[in-house]
Amino acid sequence: MGRYVIRRLIQAIPVLLGATLLIFVIVFALPGDPIAALFGDKRPDAAVAEVLREQYHLNDPLLLQYWYYISGVLFRGDFGVNFADVPVSQIMAGKFQVTLNLALTALVMEALIGVGLGLWAALRRGKATDTMILASTLLLISVPTLVTGFVLQLILGVKLKQWTGADIFPVAGTFAGWRSYLLPGFVLAGTSIAYLTRLTRTSLAETLRADYIRTATAKGLPRRRVIGRHGLRNALIPLVTYLGADLGNLMGGAVITETIFNLPGIGNQLYTSVYLREQPVVVGIVTILVLIYILANLVVDLLYAVLDPRIRYE
Amino acid sequence: MEVGEPQELLNPQNTTETEGSEVLAAVFSPLVRYDENKQPVEEAAESITTSDSKVWTIKLKSGYTWHDGTPVTAADYARAWNYAAYQDNAMASSYFFGRVDGYNDVHPGEGKTPTAKEMKGLKAVDDLTLEVTLTAPFSQFKTMLGYTAFYPLPKAAFGADGKVTQAYGEQPIGQGLFKVDKPYKKGTDQTIDMTVYDKFPGAKPKNWKKLQFKIYTSAETAYNDLQAENLDVDDSLPASAIASAKAALGDRYFDEPDAAVGYIGVPLKYNPDFKNPDVRKAISMAIDRKTITETVFSGTRAPADDFINPAIPGYRQGACTSCTYNPAEAKKLYDAAKGPSKIELGYNADGGHKEWIEAVANNLRANLNIEVTPKPFEKFQGILDALDAKEYKGLFRMGWSIDYPSAENYLTPIFGTGSIGTGSNYGGYSNKDFDELVAKGDQAADPAEGLKFYQQADDILIKDLPYIPVYFYRSNFGHSTKVKNVKLNLLNQVQWADIEKA
Numbered sequence: 001m002g003r004y005v006i007r008r009l010i011q012a013i014p015v016l017l018g019a020t021l022l023i024f025v026i027v028f029a030l031p032g033d034p035i036a037a038l039f040g041d042k043r044p045d046a047a048v049a050e051v052l053r054e055q056y057h058l059n060d061p062l063l064l065q066y067w068y069y070i071s072g073v074l075f076r077g078d079f080g081v082n083f084a085d086v087p088v089s090q091i092m093a094g095k096f097q098v099t100l101n102l103a104l105t106a107l108v109m110e111a112l113i114g115v116g117l118g119l120w121a122a123l124r125r126g127k128a129t130d131t132m133i134l135a136s137t138l139l140l141i142s143v144p145t146l147v148t149g150f151v152l153q154l155i156l157g158v159k160l161k162q163w164t165g166a167d168i169f170p171v172a173g174t175f176a177g178w179r180s181y182l183l184p185g186f187v188l189a190g191t192s193i194a195y196l197t198r199l200t201r202t203s204l205a206e207t208l209r210a211d212y213i214r215t216a217t218a219k220g221l222p223r224r225r226v227i228g229r230h231g232l233r234n235a236l237i238p239l240v241t242y243l244g245a246d247l248g249n250l251m252g253g254a255v256i257t258e259t260i261f262n263l264p265g266i267g268n269q270l271y272t273s274v275y276l277r278e279q280p281v282v283v284g285i286v287t288i289l290v291l292i293y294i295l296a297n298l299v300v301d302l303l304y305a306v307l308d309p310r311i312r313y314e
Numbered sequence: 315m316e317v318g319e320p321q322e323l324l325n326p327q328n329t330t331e332t333e334g335s336e337v338l339a340a341v342f343s344p345l346v347r348y349d350e351n352k353q354p355v356e357e358a359a360e361s362i363t364t365s366d367s368k369v370w371t372i373k374l375k376s377g378y379t380w381h382d383g384t385p386v387t388a389a390d391y392a393r394a395w396n397y398a399a400y401q402d403n404a405m406a407s408s409y410f411f412g413r414v415d416g417y418n419d420v421h422p423g424e425g426k427t428p429t430a431k432e433m434k435g436l437k438a439v440d441d442l443t444l445e446v447t448l449t450a451p452f453s454q455f456k457t458m459l460g461y462t463a464f465y466p467l468p469k470a471a472f473g474a475d476g477k478v479t480q481a482y483g484e485q486p487i488g489q490g491l492f493k494v495d496k497p498y499k500k501g502t503d504q505t506i507d508m509t510v511y512d513k514f515p516g517a518k519p520k521n522w523k524k525l526q527f528k529i530y531t532s533a534e535t536a537y538n539d540l541q542a543e544n545l546d547v548d549d550s551l552p553a554s555a556i557a558s559a560k561a562a563l564g565d566r567y568f569d570e571p572d573a574a575v576g577y578i579g580v581p582l583k584y585n586p587d588f589k590n591p592d593v594r595k596a597i598s599m600a601i602d603r604k605t606i607t608e609t610v611f612s613g614t615r616a617p618a619d620d621f622i623n624p625a626i627p628g629y630r631q632g633a634c635t636s637c638t639y640n641p642a643e644a645k646k647l648y649d650a651a652k653g654p655s656k657i658e659l660g661y662n663a664d665g666g667h668k669e670w671i672e673a674v675a676n677n678l679r680a681n682l683n684i685e686v687t688p689k690p691f692e693k694f695q696g697i698l699d700a701l702d703a704k705e706y707k708g709l710f711r712m713g714w715s716i717d718y719p720s721a722e723n724y725l726t727p728i729f730g731t732g733s734i735g736t737g738s739n740y741g742g743y744s745n746k747d748f749d750e751l752v753a754k755g756d757q758a759a760d761p762a763e764g765l766k767f768y769q770q771a772d773d774i775l776i777k778d779l780p781y782i783p784v785y786f787y788r789s790n791f792g793h794s795t796k797v798k799n800v801k802l803n804l805l806n807q808v809q810w811a812d813i814e815k816a
Contacts, residue, residue: 036695038321039330039406043698043738046424051404084322084500085480091501150534158542171539172530173504262535264504272531275664276321 001305005298012294017070019290020283024066027279034058034277038083056083069280073287080280082273088284091269096288098174099265102258103250105178105185106192111243114193118200119232125205133201137194145253149187149260156183172262184261188254192246199242203235210234236307244300248293323483323500326465327398327405332715332806335462336549337506337527339807341488342466343516345372345459348719348804352627354457357516358386358489360442362459367451367759372459374442377515380468381493388438394467396420396432397478407463410717413455415447451757453764454720460805461718491518491810492525504529517811525810540794547800547808549791553666556612556790563792571625572806573719574787575618578659578674579712580780583734583742584701587654588709594779595636596648597657597709600681601674602639607785610670614790618783621724621775625786625804628721628765634776637783641681648682656685658708660697663690667711674784698740712740712781719804720761721768725752729780743780 035049035058053059057068072078079088121133140148157171169183170176207213208231216226254267262268266285273281304311320334326342329335346354346362356362360373378386397403399411401421411417415435420428435447448455458464468487473479484497492508506527510518528545530536533552539545541562551559551567559567578597580588588594603617616624620633632638659675661667668690675686689708691697700706716723726733731749733739748771755767775781793800798816801809 030692033695037693042330043736043740044406045409045421046736047401047421047426048404048406048408050424051402055404082501086323086500090499094499094502153535153538158538161542167542171542171544172535173528175504259532260535262504262530262532262539264502264529268531269501 005302008294008298008301012291015294016287016290020070020073020287021066023283023286024069024279025062027274027277027282028062028065030277034083034279037275037277052083065279069283073284079284082278082281083276088280091281092266092284092288095264095266095269098263099251099254099258099267101178102181102185102188102254102263102265103247105181106189106250107243107247109185109189110192110196110246113189114196115200115239117193117197119204119227121197121201122204122208123227125201130201133197137197140194141191143190145187145190145256146260148190149184149257152183152187153260174263180261180263184257184263187260188250188257192242192250196239196242199238200235203238204231207231207235233307237304240303240307241300244296244303247296248289251289251292320500322406323480324486324494324498324506325478325483326462326467326486327394327407327478328483329462330406330717335805336807338462338465338486338488339490339805340492340508340525340527340810341486341490341494342462343378343488343490343514344461345464346456347460352625352719352804354460357460359459362456364455365759367453367455367757368448370446370448370455371439372444372446374444375515376442378489379513380470380489381487381511382468382470383513384468384470385441386466386468386489387441388444389441390466390468391444391464392432392436392438393469393472394465395436397467397472398463399433400431401428403477410458410461410463413448413450413452415449417449450753453756453758453761454718454722457720457761458718490514491516519811519813521815522813540792543794543796546794546797547791547813548793549789549802549806549808551790551792553612553614556614559790559792566795567790567792568800569613569788569790570802571616571623572787572789573623573625573804574713574715575621575623575724575783576615576670576785576787577618577712577714577781577783579710580741580743580782581701581707581710582780584704585707587707590651590653591778592647592651593653594782596644596651596653596682597678598634598636598779598782599638599640599644599647601677601782601784603637603784604639606670606673610673611785614788615785616788618786621772621781621783622721622768623716623724623786626716626719626721626724628768628772630769630772633772634783636776636779644681645683648684653682653684656687658706659686659688660691660700660706660708660710661688662692662694662697662711664693670784671711701740710740714738715787721765721772722752722755725768725771725775729775741780743778745774745778745780748774748778 035052036044057065069080072080081087117133121130124130153171156169161167170180174180213226213230216230254265255271258265258268270285320337321331322328322334324334324338326338329338343358345357345359347357349355358375358378360375362370362372364370374388380386395411398405398407399417399420408421414433416433419430420433422428437445439445470487471478471482485494491510491514493511495507495509498506508525510523533550534554536545536548537551537555540548580594582588607615607617619631619637620629622629659671661671671688675688678684678686697710714728727737728739729743730739730752731744734742751767751771755764758764758767789802789806796816797813799812799814801812803809
């Protein structure tokens with residue numbers, strides 16, 4: 001088990017190096033000069049632009065620039081500075097917290113609502129409840145996040161306050177503590193809730209038809225125990241896989257949600273930095289996102305053994 | 315108060331974009347502000363005088379102190395301006411000091427080393443007197459002084475290495491109405507908090523003390539926050555909200571001219587097809603500005619009818635006669651002048667320009683019966699690079715927002731012969747008479763006389779149409795029910811002292 005974890009972590013190193021180099025090349029290959037981007041529609045003073053280019057090593061060959069960058073990260077834990085001389089690590093520190101809060105809120109909502117609804121639908125298969133749940137998930141999947149985001153913000157954020165005076169769902173920012181994450185968390189989780197509902201329903205329905213369920217029922221076990229211990233636990237494996245992979249998706253998918261709700265998270269920053277051609281910030285964020293993705297997948301793989309004792313690692 | 319994230323740290327000499335300038339305008343008090351008649355009047359300065367528009371004497375008001383309590387002196391101005399101009403400091407606003415005598419010594423240009431640290435045209439005569447000598451007379455110098463780049467810097471801003479410190483950029487010490495409460499961590503903080511500075515000698519707000527800038531990445535979100543009364547002032551309402559904002563905000567909604575202009579740029583230097591002014595005139599007359607501003611921009615822009623914007627003194631309504639929609643005349647003129655049968659319209663796809671460029675393309679197709687291809691570039695810089703490399707010969711989208719509120723700022727930087735290659739004269743227009751008239755305006759003894767020459771220079775542009783003005787920007791802003799008396803100045807900055815709690 002320990003060996004397996006270490007092997008997986010060592011495998012992550014080339015993935016990380018490859019991903020950062022790739023992102024570095026892609027960001028660099030984008031047309032437009034990052035220094036010119038700082039000046040908007042006006043032509044930068046040639047001498048000023050030159051001093052800045054020199055300062056940020058932009059005149060050096062790409063591989064040398066990558067080396068400056070990656071050696072800083074590997075040997076000094078230094079992610080460099082952006083073009084306003086702000087350390088990238090400072091930019092990322094606060095933002096990952098926000099995005100992590102948001103992603104966890106979304107993940108909890110997915111697990112509770114998605115699995116809950118799926119369970120309900122599976123137990124009432126073919127009945128009106130089941131049809132209604134399936135129809136509503138279809139609706140959730142087909143409406144883009146951008147729309148759900150703005151509509152919910154307008155109805156629950158603006159109108160609700162105008163009508164009742166109660167400030168329940170903040171429109172923007174993280175000033176209201178955990179309440180700030182409820183609405184954006186739901187919007188971010190939206191499509192995943194729907195998928196998870198459908199996945200749970202199918203997986204559980206299939207499991208409930210299995211021989212051992214019939215055996216358990218025949219033994220006279222209470223229905224709660226049959227569904228909980230024997231049914232749901234066995235149906236969980238695809239769900240955990242989905243949730244684990246989804247944590248990475250949520251971190252990346254936060255771009256739209258964070259912009260709508262003005263959350264100062266990583267998605268928001270990624271968007272701004274791509275726009276401003278801030279290679280160091282973009283590569284720094286992507287590096288950490290890749291790392292999170294790798295770790296989340298590792299945790300998922302390890303959880304299999306807990307759920308199904310037949311799975312062994314070596 | 316709503317604001318976008320400042321691009322740089324809060325350092326006046328390195329801030330040329332609107333968001334950062336807006337924040338700094340609360341922390342600093344400019345030498346001049348602009349009154350109701352759009353004229354510069356002394357604010358932190360007691361008097362600004364000159365006899366020949368070349369040597370300017372700036373007397374400071376006594377009583378101004380930095381937020382750390384030390385008095386503001388003329389040396390603080392000289393230090394800041396020299397710092398900004400010095401090439402190796404790479405300050406974004408360095409070009410503002412290009413007219414000061416000795417600028418070329420501290421800022422000799424790409425690849426050259428400065429031979430001096432200070433400009434010889436800048437002298438602190440005594441504690442409250444600053445003498446500025448320009449290389450050539452410039453009648454509009456006083457108007458420039460309201461801009462961010464001309465704020466002073468305290469000694470405390472500089473570190474041991476002689477550079478403005480990181481800490482100063484996070485918590486600037488100013489001499490203005492508001493003191494910054496705590497360092498602003500760029501990238502992390504969502505607000506910039508300030509309190510009224512008790513010892514500020516100028517006008518102070520009547521019944522409030524705290525000001526908070528909230529940073530938004532989406533204008534729609536800021537507008538929603540305004541409606542939910544979580545935000546008091548929003549000075550950049552999104553275009554999508556304009557239609558409903560009038561009804562939703564009522565008399566708390568404002569719509570005023572903004573000093574920026576949108577053009578169709580003409581690559582005179584790169585494509586001889588456009589050499590004949592009649593071709594440009596015909597294209598201009600074929601554009602239906604009224605429909606574009608009303609439909610595509612839902613009224614957030616106004617049809618352009620001069621090269622000078624209505625927000626600035628010197629604008630003349632209807633001055634540009636060939637800016638009036640006249641498809642029949644346009645077709646006649648275009649055919650007679652043998653205009654090109656194929657035109658490309660370049661625009662940068664990152665700034666919401668696609669729609670109006672498509673509309674212009676449709677106008678030209680329908681009215682001139684020619685082939686028109688809109689050509690997206692990823693960034694505005696991409697158009698300029700393609701022009702420089704002579705790969706691109708089409709028309710291009712162009713916009714101009716002023717650096718200082720003077721008619722001159724619509725002329726020299728975009729159409730002056732000296733601005734080809736170094737300034738923003740991207741089309742490569744060059745006209746001797748125009749250059750001479752602008753120079754005469756610069757040398758005039760007083761701004762009003764200068765304006766006459768600028769208008770004559772403007773007349774040449776209207777005749778030549780080196781660019782085709784399409785629309786004037788408008789600023790749309792609103793406020794919550796909790797405040798009243800919200801006004802913007804010529805630089806689109808909120809006049810904080812005027813605002814009252816409702």
